[in-house]
Amino acid sequence: MTISRREFLKDAGISSLILLAWQSGLLSTSELAGIEDAFARGEESWVTSVCQQCPGACGIRVRMIGSWPVSITGNPLHPINHKTLCPKGVAGLLSFYDPDRLRGPMRRVGGRGEGKWEKITWEEALAPVVKELNRLREKKETDKVAVMGGRYHGLMRTLFGRFLEAYGSPNYIDNSFAPWQGPIEALEKTHGIRVEPKWDLERTRFLLSFSAPLLEAGSSPVENLRGWANLRRGNTAYRGRVIQVESRLSTTAAKADEWIPVHPGTEGWLALGVIHVILKEDLYDGYYLGEHTAGFSQFKNLVLENYSHQTISEVTGVPIDTIIRLAREFAATKPALAVSARLDPRDQIAIHTLNALVGSINIPGGVLIPRQADTGALPPAGKDLAALEELGLEVLFFYYTNPLFSNPQPERLREIFNKIPLLVSFSPFLDETTNFCDLILPDHTYLERWQDHPTSTIQGFPIVGLSAPVRPPLYDTRHAGDTLLELSRKLGDPVSKALPWKDFETALWEKMQQLFESQKGDLFGTEFESTWTSFLSRGGWRSPSYSNLEEFQKMLREKGGWWDPVYFYEDWARVFPNQSGKFEFPALKDLPTIPPRIQEDFPLSLVSYPLMTMTGGRNANQAWLADIAGPHLQIGWKTWFELNPKTAGQLKIDENDEIWVESSNGRIRGIARLYEGTDPVVVGVPLGFGHTAMGQWAKGIGSNPRAIQEAETAEMPRGKMTRVKVYKV
Numbered sequence: 001m002t003i004s005r006r007e008f009l010k011d012a013g014i015s016s017l018i019l020l021a022w023q024s025g026l027l028s029t030s031e032l033a034g035i036e037d038a039f040a041r042g043e044e045s046w047v048t049s050v051c052q053q054c055p056g057a058c059g060i061r062v063r064m065i066g067s068w069p070v071s072i073t074g075n076p077l078h079p080i081n082h083k084t085l086c087p088k089g090v091a092g093l094l095s096f097y098d099p100d101r102l103r104g105p106m107r108r109v110g111g112r113g114e115g116k117w118e119k120i121t122w123e124e125a126l127a128p129v130v131k132e133l134n135r136l137r138e139k140k141e142t143d144k145v146a147v148m149g150g151r152y153h154g155l156m157r158t159l160f161g162r163f164l165e166a167y168g169s170p171n172y173i174d175n176s177f178a179p180w181q182g183p184i185e186a187l188e189k190t191h192g193i194r195v196e197p198k199w200d201l202e203r204t205r206f207l208l209s210f211s212a213p214l215l216e217a218g219s220s221p222v223e224n225l226r227g228w229a230n231l232r233r234g235n236t237a238y239r240g241r242v243i244q245v246e247s248r249l250s251t252t253a254a255k256a257d258e259w260i261p262v263h264p265g266t267e268g269w270l271a272l273g274v275i276h277v278i279l280k281e282d283l284y285d286g287y288y289l290g291e292h293t294a295g296f297s298q299f300k301n302l303v304l305e306n307y308s309h310q311t312i313s314e315v316t317g318v319p320i321d322t323i324i325r326l327a328r329e330f331a332a333t334k335p336a337l338a339v340s341a342r343l344d345p346r347d348q349i350a351i352h353t354l355n356a357l358v359g360s361i362n363i364p365g366g367v368l369i370p371r372q373a374d375t376g377a378l379p380p381a382g383k384d385l386a387a388l389e390e391l392g393l394e395v396l397f398f399y400y401t402n403p404l405f406s407n408p409q410p411e412r413l414r415e416i417f418n419k420i421p422l423l424v425s426f427s428p429f430l431d432e433t434t435n436f437c438d439l440i441l442p443d444h445t446y447l448e449r450w451q452d453h454p455t456s457t458i459q460g461f462p463i464v465g466l467s468a469p470v471r472p473p474l475y476d477t478r479h480a481g482d483t484l485l486e487l488s489r490k491l492g493d494p495v496s497k498a499l500p501w502k503d504f505e506t507a508l509w510e511k512m513q514q515l516f517e518s519q520k521g522d523l524f525g526t527e528f529e530s531t532w533t534s535f536l537s538r539g540g541w542r543s544p545s546y547s548n549l550e551e552f553q554k555m556l557r558e559k560g561g562w563w564d565p566v567y568f569y570e571d572w573a574r575v576f577p578n579q580s581g582k583f584e585f586p587a588l589k590d591l592p593t594i595p596p597r598i599q600e601d602f603p604l605s606l607v608s609y610p611l612m613t614m615t616g617g618r619n620a621n622q623a624w625l626a627d628i629a630g631p632h633l634q635i636g637w638k639t640w641f642e643l644n645p646k647t648a649g650q651l652k653i654d655e656n657d658e659i660w661v662e663s664s665n666g667r668i669r670g671i672a673r674l675y676e677g678t679d680p681v682v683v684g685v686p687l688g689f690g691h692t693a694m695g696q697w698a699k700g701i702g703s704n705p706r707a708i709q710e711a712e713t714a715e716m717p718r719g720k721m722t723r724v725k726v727y728k729v
Helices: 005-023 029-040 122-138 154-167 184-190 221-233 251-255 267-280 286-292 296-306 309-316 320-332 345-357 385-390 410-417 480-491 504-518 527-538 549-559 623-627 645-650
Strands: 044-050 059-065 068-074 106-108 117-119 145-149 172-174 206-210 241-246 258-261 336-340 395-399 422-425 451-456 462-467 561-563 604-609 640-643 658-663 666-674 682-686 722-728
Touching: 044 462, 044 549, 106 122, 122 395, 122 422, 122 480, 145 154, 154 172, 154 451, 154 480, 154 504, 184 345, 206 267, 206 320, 206 345, 221 241, 241 251, 241 267, 267 296, 267 309, 267 320, 267 345, 286 345, 309 320, 320 336, 336 345, 451 504, 462 504, 480 504, 504 549, 549 561, 640 645, 645 666
Parallel strands: 145 172, 145 395, 206 241, 206 336, 241 258, 395 422, 604 682, 640 666
Antiparallel strands: 044 059, 059 068, 106 117, 451 462, 462 561, 604 722, 640 682, 658 666, 658 722
């Protein structure tokens, strides 16, 4: 018998997949015989979808053998990633094949957090939820119900908003905060709009980044990497310059032209130092300030009076000469762009104000405010997690959020949650928060469900990606949207009237029809084709790549999404929707005024940072990613602490010593790694390890720095680092 090369590779792939599924516990030995024939007859196919391993929403193509996914690659048509993928995207296969994923609804039978569960039917799972919601409605206490969401986006966010509004609860709690997001609060204060801005990395000439992990995290690290490459090599006329301000030599800092180390939590102070020089030497863009800003004179006076070079240098640890040089270079280069992580709001505001001073808001190479796709209104912004204790809740739903791992001081949150009679999770995995709940209504994994992904490119172009299931659900799980619609039907009017769809897929295609009817943009294709279509539509002409709704829907699935690749720079009302219609310079109370506190008992600052592989711990149950967690130190599968060699020498700590890092909230354990790229007063630690649940690939591996970090308070705002001490085990 002869065998072709194609058949050999196909059979080898099938064998590897079967072995992976069997070793992981996904398939028992008895199941192998039944699946072998199905694999043997399986044909190769590809399904277009969207990655949901992080907020980036990159386009993917999933290779199938029969009904089984065997690999994931990038979608070459998707404007975010253009075929490329990060390690998380490739490892998404492990989400589907996770041996510890939940296989159906569960009810707690032991104490909260003990991990004792029993399998139940979906009818048994929904009955107590409906009963409790009806009881509260009869008592006119609907405000005692809340939904806490993390990965809220698209139609699911709309459905939860409609559900709460129709039921009579205002309590949507937003727990989506991540320090690698953009300066959302800064735009809310200065623009009057709560949105994550886009940074036109590709067309700027001078990028000044304040602790923004552009190459490790961000809204889309893959798109940032491409933008970074074009910034450095995409224009033959010039090479863009990048300066990273940060307390540790991160991946982004290592790839920059210059790293300016600052004391932790003082990024906003350094921005004020740069602002001081620009104001004192009249280096600002006078025309832009006159046309598009308000309150400049008062702001100029308060900065010159309250923030001297000497004070800034002492607080930040940056020499005065460096501050002056940085300010002159930033102001002289056009366009220049200042970006930041989602730091303390006062730091964000100071940093973003730099963009207003040099006229870099709403210009090519500057800060862009993306348009939204025409797919219906979103619900209002949610309450902050800080409001949780005051609500007196009796029912709390968790949707793709894990505050008992990802938020500072999880033990404090555990006490708050324990006072709530009914906790319900939609998670497909038994994470820390889900393990503390009373009922689990598990969602499908992302390779098994429909989902829309409204987002935008770094050029501000609106996008709607379409995530399609690559196969039917493997277990007795349900799309969270279908579960919510079923709850609505059981509750009756007015809730069922507000959510009238028979299932999530029906609602999704109705939403996609709104895109078709908007007569804007086009399906994914070449940028030239789509841009030409958009320009024609602005002039009243339409020449899309489809001719009717049926063709639109078919091609939407094949290509993976829709976009509108035109940015309207003249639309200043979108950029500044506040009352003045301009950038509003901040008052003194909105600027950094609290120097980082010093504690003799805790002389060092704990600086946690994201890993490209972990997204804050969401992907810790995927073994491939744990294996490559710390490439800069060639380390994985454990928590490490980065210490400056001088600091380590003073503490008599050597490389790979087991050490304790202790704050006023407790202590965690890990190994010491001596790293010259760490400020002598800093202890650097990655986020992602330290789970106490989440399955065999995550539970009990490493330590969680959130457990000892300070919670955000007025005295300890976000970005002012937790103070710690370090000693050997």
